Amino acid sequence: MAAAALVGRKAAGDCCKSYDAVPMLWPYQFPECGRSWCPSCWNSSDVKSLPVHTFAALGYAASLAVSSPKALKPQGTERRLDITRHAGIASNKMLARAKHGFRERVVDLCPRINDWEEYYLNDDAENVHARVYKSSQAQVAVVSFRGTQATSAQNWEIDSDIIMLPVELGAPGQHKAASSTANVHEGFYLELQRVLPHVRKWVEGYIEGTKGLFGIPSYWKLVFTGHSLGAALAILAATLAEAEGWARTPDAVVAFGAPRLADQALSDWWESRDLCGKILRVAVQNDVITWMPFVEPLQLMDIVSYCLENPMSCLGQLANGPKSLHPSERWAHVCPKSELLVPGAMKGINSQMKDFSLLGGALAHLIGNALFGYAFGVMNSDIPQHDAYCGLRHELFPAPNCTATEDLEDVVCFGLSHDPNGTSSKTCHKNCCDDEYCSVWQFMRNGQCWRGRSHQCTSLHPYAAEVLAGQRVH
DSSP, rough: OHHHHHHHOOOOSHHHHHHHHEEEOBBBBOOOOOOOOOOOOOOOGGGGGSSTGGGGHHHHHHHHHHHHHHSSSOSSOOOOOOOOEEOOOOOOOOEEEEEEEEEEEEEESTTOOOOOEEEOOOTTTTTTTTEEEEEEETTTTEEEEOOOOOTTTHHHHHHOOOEEEEOOOOOOOOOSSOSSSEEHHHHHHHHHHHHHHHHHHHHHHHOOTTTOOOOOOTTTTEEEEEEEEHHHHHHHHHHHHHHHHSOOOOOOOEEEEOOOOHHHHHHHHHHHHOGGGGGEEEEEEOOOGGOOOOOOOOHHHHHHHHHOOOOHHHHHHHHOOOOOOOSSOOOSSSSGGGGOOOEOOBBHHHHHHOOBHHHHHHHOOOSSTTTTTTHHHHHHHOOOGOOSSSOOOOOSSSSSSSSSOOOOOOOEEEEEEEOTTOOOOOHHHHOOOOOOSSEEEEEETTEEEEEEETTSSSSSOTEEEEOOOOOHHH
């Protein structure tokens, strides 16, 4: 409402109409407003139509897990992780940090499986990370590539290296005419080479710390997955596994928010070998990254020059969405018919330039927040209904309100986290927080800093009685 007033537009009664009146300033699509307020937010497709749909939830869980800190439960002294080794995490769970708005906690994203072995296949010098999970119980192994980290200069350098590099893939198959060479995103290809030998070594045979020296059995399922940069690396790794004739190639590739990583020749090569049934590209239509690289360098320079010379006109176009900007035709997605659209919660950037928002286009790309991005999309699609492995469900994400007792040790609200090492009321007080859903308190008990909830909760933490009795520090 305030934003509408600031730009001189009349707010029309309720928040839904106000939201629609100021498209650039508030990109979030309130689901309560109905689907007519942001039609492109709700574009979705049927996951059952894609052959590897039963791996989608598992791929999502692993893609979020690899994006979380390397050691959610640290075990001993950390050492360099630029070699293939056992992760040394004893929980046997696929742990990750999941969010609902500003609230965050560590969760088990794959609760049906409790015998995961986890391995690191990293190159820390270039900040390229992959993790591998294997379960004897489920007879499945997952190689998950990490996406771009916002604070990593190396990752941004990889993403921005959009020179096309010719890559020899070998003879195409018989299912479609195709070239044996494809022009590939140079940054993605060169960085993959830093971890791909580790991946092949793990898939085909020996790795340090295993209980037995063997590759992935033929009767197990092997999945490559990732989000953003990780999705590009997963697709390229699967491509090279097929091209190089690995003894074990992936049964499924599940890519979330994948940018366009090559020209049409790569997609033709996949189709010629009848490989498109192995890939599932999950996308939110308004995710700007799925249209990257978006424009040609010269076109981008023209846009910048126009905005410098005509700033007001440029801002007006940004607010309403430019109508003449089209994605570059040099780049193409692999197997376009293998794309699964899931709902979004943001106005963003799509090929039709409808429901346009630069901020929304970036937020729609995030993977771990149940209010928007791919967490919202996966949970509001039919992916959980066809989950063959994990038991992925809404309840795993931090709840938007206090309706049940929950372990508070890993809850974070508005950036404040529990400090179990607090030794005084003053230090314990620093990490108290009141969020709009439920107050979270910290208090001293037996010389230690504990957490509890306010009396507004319907179910109280075991120590809430002491909080209400006046022992809280906030």
